[in-house]
Amino acid sequence: MAVRMLINGVAADQVPALDRGLAYGDGLFESIRLVDAVAPLWSRHMRRLVESCGRLRIPPPDTMQLWSEVLEVTRDMPHSVVRITVTRGIGERGYALPAAPQPMRVVAAFAPPQVADSAYAQGVRMRVCDIRLAEQPLLAGMKHLNRLEQVLARAEWSDPAIAEGVLCDSHGRVISATMANLFAVVDGMLLTPALDRCGVAGVARAEVLAACPQTQVGALTLDALLGASEVFLSSSVRGILPVRSLDKQDYPVGGTTRQLQQHWRDLGLRWSRADE
Template sequence: MIQRVLVDGREHDRISVGDRGLHYGDGLFETILIRDGMPCLWDRHMARLALGADRLGLPRPSPSMLRDEAVRIGTELDHGLLKLILTRGVGGRGYRPPATPHPRRILLSYASSPSSDPWIDGGVAIRFCETPASVNSHLAGIKHLNRLDAVLARREWDDPEIAEGLMCDEAGSFVGGTMTNLFVWDGVALATPSVTRSGLAGTVRAVAIEAASRAGIACVERPVTRRMIEEAVGLFLTNARIGVWPVSRLADRLLDPERLPLDLLSAVRRTAHTPEWSDP
């Protein structure tokens, strides 16, 4: 449930019907885990937001301003989420963006209670999706507002036992989950789908790649095929909200999360769930 909303720094929940985020998905968003009133991976989220703003030609919002606003609505949460939406603001009819945009900032806080943890409960069940992931190298990696492929993929199941669905592009290369990044473990090394043509450069994905390097575990960013997934010793998923989810079942195949590099996953989870503020 939404706790509080700030629109351009003001506490209200109304925006113009002319906002280009509504009309065209012309904008970006970040979903940030809050622990003990503080955000996790703040610097990584701000770096991705800046990359996305540059890619879309949006003026970058002031980091100190975003921090101040995040403090205003996030510090009251023991556990929850902060969603930051940045749109190009109001523009005229048609796709052509205004020459001088006036971006709109929307911050929403969500309180949540820690639920059962798949890490403790033995992993999650996932499935394959039929809806293909969009391919666009200019939009790949950034967290833009156009998520209809994930929306359609998520409509494919309503079984509460299925936590996530894996998506591939039209060529059959896997991109990740509807809301997660995918890692494939062959018993020696990790592979994760490249995000140069499709998919999202997840904040925890980056943490996992860096942690693998420090641990001396090879982690290759490459096209991931269905055969690789079906022959994998283990799979795990990452995103900012969940941290790390080991996979215990994919479709009808059972997997043993104990065969994953658990020390690595523990390190990733610990980093993903550690609150921190950077210097403004």
């Protein structure tokens, strides 16, 4: 996998073994989709990054400097995904915060993931994961570096026909997919789970909420999800993906999903060849 990477602004591909991001997951990351050196959701990514740094008491990076580094690593790449990682940097052994932290930033560019055109047209298949997300309101919403719950969830299946898994919390409430936020149309109303106790508040989710202000944010049970008339996923990397089925429950691709796919195209974000 070819990767272009800058570590603290310098071309490199190794991080210090004593970095707190490696030792403790003490940091954050953003995965940003670019098309022709344009990142339409950039401001949302930076807002979440800066706010999350504040919550973790990590000095935030200079967003203009980050943008300059993003342009450097994506030079001559018409389509790319950039991962920006910010850690608290090197610290002495132990959990105590360094008195004078020196955060580390990693800006890396990758080729975008391969998603079949049929996934955008006809939808993807999902399953319900066995693992349950732990609740921690202090970390809820942030895209912090500890993704072990998602790693273990994704390890639950190997069937290539299953693209994603539904994650619930310890009370059985639906929270998200492993790599995306989830929306459902239930009784004619667009719903998405509240993320005040666990889960990641994605920037694509924020864009959907801005485009569809009538969306209800709250508790979503698995029974309600299975009874929905329309389900889709939102991801800053993959866009708007219809859900074709969840375990044995099938769903049609609905009008709200199609409208939001068009909204993504209007933003300048293209995924399938049909969008070229």
